[in-house]
Amino acid sequence: MAVDIETVVRVARLARLTVPEGDLETLAGELSNIIGWIEQLDEVDTDGVEPLASVADIKLRWRADEVTDGGIPDKVTSNAPDPQNGMFSVPKVVE
Amino acid sequence: MTLIQGRTGDWEVVIGLEVHAQVTSKSKLFSGASTEFGAEPNTQVSLVDAAMPGMLPVINEKAVEQAVRTGLGLNAQINLKSIFDRKNYFYPDLPQGYQISQYLDPVVGKGEIEIDLEDGSTRTVGITRLHLEQDAGKSIHDQDPRKTLVDLNRSGVALMEIVSEPDIRSAEEAGAYVEKIRSILRYLGTCDGNMQEGSMRADVNVSVRKPGDDFGTRAEIKNVNSIRFIRQAIDYEVRRQIELIEDGGEVDQETRLFDPDRAETRSMRSKEEAHDYRYFPDPDLLPLELEQSWVDAIRETLPELPDQKKHRFVDDYGLSVIDAGTLVAERKIAEFFEAVAEGRDAKVAANWVMGELFGALNRTDTDIATSPVSAAQLGQLIDFISDGTVSNRLAKNVFEIMFETSDDPKKIVEQRGMKQVTDAGAIEAAVDEAIAAGAAQVDQYKGGNVKVLGWFVGQVMKATQGKANPQAVNEMLRKKLDG
Amino acid sequence: MTSASDLRDLTIAEARDELAAGNVSARELTEAHLAAIEVARDLNVFITETPDRALADADASDARRAAGEALGPLDGIPLAIKDLFCTDGVQTTAASHILEGFVPPYESTVTENLRNAGTVMLGKTNLDEFAMGSSNETSYFGKVENPWQREGDNRPLVPGGSSGGSASAVSGRLCLGATGTDTGGSIRQPAAFCGIVGMKPTYGRCSRWGIVAFASSLDQAGPMTRTVRDAAILLGGMAGFDPKDSTSAEMVAPDFEARLEGGVRGLRIGIPAEYAVDGMNPEIAALWDRGKAWLTDAGAELVDISLPHTKYALPAYYIIAPAEASSNLARYDGVRYGHREDGEDLTSLYEETRASGFGQEVRRRILIGTYALSSGYYDAYYLKAQKVRALIARDFHNAFEDCDVILTPTTPGAAFAMGEKSDDPIAMYLNDVLTVPASLAGLPAISVPGGLSSEGLPLGLHLIGKAFDEQTLFRAAQALEYAAGFDSRPHRG
Ligand SMILES: [Mg+2]
Numbered sequence A: 001m002a003v004d005i006e007t008v009v010r011v012a013r014l015a016r017l018t019v020p021e022g023d024l025e026t027l028a029g030e031l032s033n034i035i036g037w038i039e040q041l042d043e044v045d046t047d048g049v050e051p052l053a054s055v056a057d058i059k060l061r062w063r064a065d066e067v068t069d070g071g072i073p074d075k076v077t078s079n080a081p082d083p084q085n086g087m088f089s090v091p092k093v094v095e
Numbered sequence B: 001m002t003l004i005q006g007r008t009g010d011w012e013v014v015i016g017l018e019v020h021a022q023v024t025s026k027s028k029l030f031s032g033a034s035t036e037f038g039a040e041p042n043t044q045v046s047l048v049d050a051a052m053p054g055m056l057p058v059i060n061e062k063a064v065e066q067a068v069r070t071g072l073g074l075n076a077q078i079n080l081k082s083i084f085d086r087k088n089y090f091y092p093d094l095p096q097g098y099q100i101s102q103y104l105d106p107v108v109g110k111g112e113i114e115i116d117l118e119d120g121s122t123r124t125v126g127i128t129r130l131h132l133e134q135d136a137g138k139s140i141h142d143q144d145p146r147k148t149l150v151d152l153n154r155s156g157v158a159l160m161e162i163v164s165e166p167d168i169r170s171a172e173e174a175g176a177y178v179e180k181i182r183s184i185l186r187y188l189g190t191c192d193g194n195m196q197e198g199s200m201r202a203d204v205n206v207s208v209r210k211p212g213d214d215f216g217t218r219a220e221i222k223n224v225n226s227i228r229f230i231r232q233a234i235d236y237e238v239r240r241q242i243e244l245i246e247d248g249g250e251v252d253q254e255t256r257l258f259d260p261d262r263a264e265t266r267s268m269r270s271k272e273e274a275h276d277y278r279y280f281p282d283p284d285l286l287p288l289e290l291e292q293s294w295v296d297a298i299r300e301t302l303p304e305l306p307d308q309k310k311h312r313f314v315d316d317y318g319l320s321v322i323d324a325g326t327l328v329a330e331r332k333i334a335e336f337f338e339a340v341a342e343g344r345d346a347k348v349a350a351n352w353v354m355g356e357l358f359g360a361l362n363r364t365d366t367d368i369a370t371s372p373v374s375a376a377q378l379g380q381l382i383d384f385i386s387d388g389t390v391s392n393r394l395a396k397n398v399f400e401i402m403f404e405t406s407d408d409p410k411k412i413v414e415q416r417g418m419k420q421v422t423d424a425g426a427i428e429a430a431v432d433e434a435i436a437a438g439a440a441q442v443d444q445y446k447g448g449n450v451k452v453l454g455w456f457v458g459q460v461m462k463a464t465q466g467k468a469n470p471q472a473v474n475e476m477l478r479k480k481l482d483g
Numbered sequence C: 001m002t003s004a005s006d007l008r009d010l011t012i013a014e015a016r017d018e019l020a021a022g023n024v025s026a027r028e029l030t031e032a033h034l035a036a037i038e039v040a041r042d043l044n045v046f047i048t049e050t051p052d053r054a055l056a057d058a059d060a061s062d063a064r065r066a067a068g069e070a071l072g073p074l075d076g077i078p079l080a081i082k083d084l085f086c087t088d089g090v091q092t093t094a095a096s097h098i099l100e101g102f103v104p105p106y107e108s109t110v111t112e113n114l115r116n117a118g119t120v121m122l123g124k125t126n127l128d129e130f131a132m133g134s135s136n137e138t139s140y141f142g143k144v145e146n147p148w149q150r151e152g153d154n155r156p157l158v159p160g161g162s163s164g165g166s167a168s169a170v171s172g173r174l175c176l177g178a179t180g181t182d183t184g185g186s187i188r189q190p191a192a193f194c195g196i197v198g199m200k201p202t203y204g205r206c207s208r209w210g211i212v213a214f215a216s217s218l219d220q221a222g223p224m225t226r227t228v229r230d231a232a233i234l235l236g237g238m239a240g241f242d243p244k245d246s247t248s249a250e251m252v253a254p255d256f257e258a259r260l261e262g263g264v265r266g267l268r269i270g271i272p273a274e275y276a277v278d279g280m281n282p283e284i285a286a287l288w289d290r291g292k293a294w295l296t297d298a299g300a301e302l303v304d305i306s307l308p309h310t311k312y313a314l315p316a317y318y319i320i321a322p323a324e325a326s327s328n329l330a331r332y333d334g335v336r337y338g339h340r341e342d343g344e345d346l347t348s349l350y351e352e353t354r355a356s357g358f359g360q361e362v363r364r365r366i367l368i369g370t371y372a373l374s375s376g377y378y379d380a381y382y383l384k385a386q387k388v389r390a391l392i393a394r395d396f397h398n399a400f401e402d403c404d405v406i407l408t409p410t411t412p413g414a415a416f417a418m419g420e421k422s423d424d425p426i427a428m429y430l431n432d433v434l435t436v437p438a439s440l441a442g443l444p445a446i447s448v449p450g451g452l453s454s455e456g457l458p459l460g461l462h463l464i465g466k467a468f469d470e471q472t473l474f475r476a477a478q479a480l481e482y483a484a485g486f487d488s489r490p491h492r493g
């Protein structure tokens, strides 16, 4: 199996997704199938091929350094689940 | 080489620094929100900075220009094509769930700078790279007992991360390195270097090894925000690592935090898990491409930088390396000094700037930019000394008054009658008086005790309230006594 | 031209002319559609209906027209908007629990353009969660039903996905046109399943600003309509350079409708050998042959071309899209907006919020994408896929030396029944096998209804054009549409 249970646990942790213990094995099976199917890419000879990250055949445009935004704290926090004093909040983080 | 003595022998310290410097720009790296310091929470946040669904980054040309300018100032390779990557991790002050940074292809490659050590020697430290990236927001842990609050005003501000080679060998060198980086950034106008406001902070990588051995395992001390703290953090960390190894332990490769109250470093619990940042090119952006001609045009506008200036001060003005280093650390001071030295004895000018002026500025906690004494005024005062208008000793008094009042030395000397007395008649009268009053001293002098001449000078100075030209007094006394 | 169902049968082009002639008002058009939406609620097409907003938009349009200030061809046209476009003051969910209740304080550029063109927004249409799916069965807000049914079989069919709500709405006469987004086929495949026209423009033609991102290097908005002409008109209202999107092409969108009737005489139609895969559904093969014949009858020339890496497009896509998605969806963390599951510490807040906020398919793709980018696997999967992508783009580039547009079928088959493919992710992914290559290459492509299957379900023909040559693509599509003469209607609508 390409993706074992341990890998699912590690990847789920990186992605911040809880996976119930009971689902791990099924999920590992599914992901293995998908990854196994994807591995047909190995048949393609890609030696010397530059990876294509974007099809946009343009140059990166630069904006002028001007203050054109901000000053909208109400909009920024209007959807916040638990705003406090104009800020977002989460359970206390210990550093 | 600076070595640290341990129980089992000498240890070599190996340090590499990652300096995060806030780019001087009006707006953020990928949004039009302001970068001004100290605003109310979330008032300088665009929907892009808050990572609202569907928001997209557009790069600020000034940030690119500043990074290239800095790269040129670090004598570094400018990469005409660089890539923005996403560095993926979860943290409340990182709204996108990734930081847009540069990983494999940074905008600036290898460079080097010279650092100045206290003994007057210099060392070259290699720069590995400089890349552009977004700053995170601010997590506030002390406003609520149960919650961490998040203010995104800093989120998305442009940072330059300047990474050094592991070339640094002591806490002193690390301090000198950061000072030099800050000095260069300020000369270039690409970062204000204000460490209190967080415009500059450093991640310090520290390891120890027996001389000649391979590099040891390093610990990274995150976000140290003053040069003094950098030195303290290194001192503590070096001792900790040496003791640990000598006691048979091993250094963990880990992230640590410096606690300024206790001058200690400690392991960061919140970041203890293994990192896997899953870097990949940001598909919302295209490669950053620069024209060589554009880079060259920026090179044309570079000011003379501290190291060049230092070498010129040594060569042209005959200053010592240490003095030259002190004077060039800040561009404004160097310019002030050069204005004072113009057409005058440069060493005298340097002494006045570093002596009286620095003393007064320090005492009153004043910046060179707002100095009450201008370079032109200090120049005039030096001129008065050399043309005999005031004596060296009196000149110091005149300077004090200049510093208090911002008045020209001419006005002060005239109004307060501090002009040196060079009038031969007045001096002769005082000399005659002193000779008349000191028959015994005259005899001693004639008997061969030339030292007694000082007594006469003292008498004359007393009588003229110190304003008599000492040289004229000496000449007159010799003429009368020898004659 | 007064009855409500007649109003709903108008094309956008016809409605434009009727509005201009004063034969109908925007309010009448809008009311007719709002009434139909109420009746058709069981299709579950809309996540959010916006009748008040629609009537206000319509009245504003009528007032402009009365004052002689009508804005253009789209003024007063009632549209449905895929709920992936952020709409100012109107809930935007991406069909996900994690965005339930999210009300953007901003408007996407595409919908802003449409507002500025005077269109009427009827509501926000259902989709596969975060646009991840090919059947519209993954929406947190329930499955969408296709207005078409198999002959003699009343089991509900899927409308395709991810823009299934929009496709169903257009097909079921619940709007005159709709917006969709296409990442690997999400406009074209549901258009084919629902018997309508669906068009994905060149990557960079429509701004992505304000569209909830799935896979940034692939996502592209496009029109879903009942005719090719309508698609050209609607795209005109959506497209255009946007300085807020760094991947937006800095060019003025042409008048897409202008050269629609130019015909295909002398046009070279590429027929890629690799699309004739073993085991191709004979009905689809026959449809393709009919398409070739229609175009040659109209004066076009068929050219055999080769797109040798076609086979690898789908697996490459299923690395690239999930990889980008895994990062794009990291912002849904319960901190600043949307659903939040209160945890006792930060990590549990994140993990519980995301585990309960995202549906199964989204979680699966996040895991695949995270895996493909993780240390030790990046080169083998992500980098490899991007290299294969480069080869696929090169294939098209070479092929377009010899032809002007490429003709293929849109899907390997017709709409299927709900639940029929939901157990097997790969079987579901194979729905996009014919549409994904053009997505990877960023090329414009369109699906046009080509006829009915033996079960009485619509099938689509697919045309792929050169980058930023939508005009030629529309011209070929128009010829195909005329020749096909598709006039069948769904059972509902
Ligand atoms: Mg770092």
Ligand SMILES: [Zn+2]
Binding pocket: B020, B133, B161
């Ligand atoms: Zn950094």
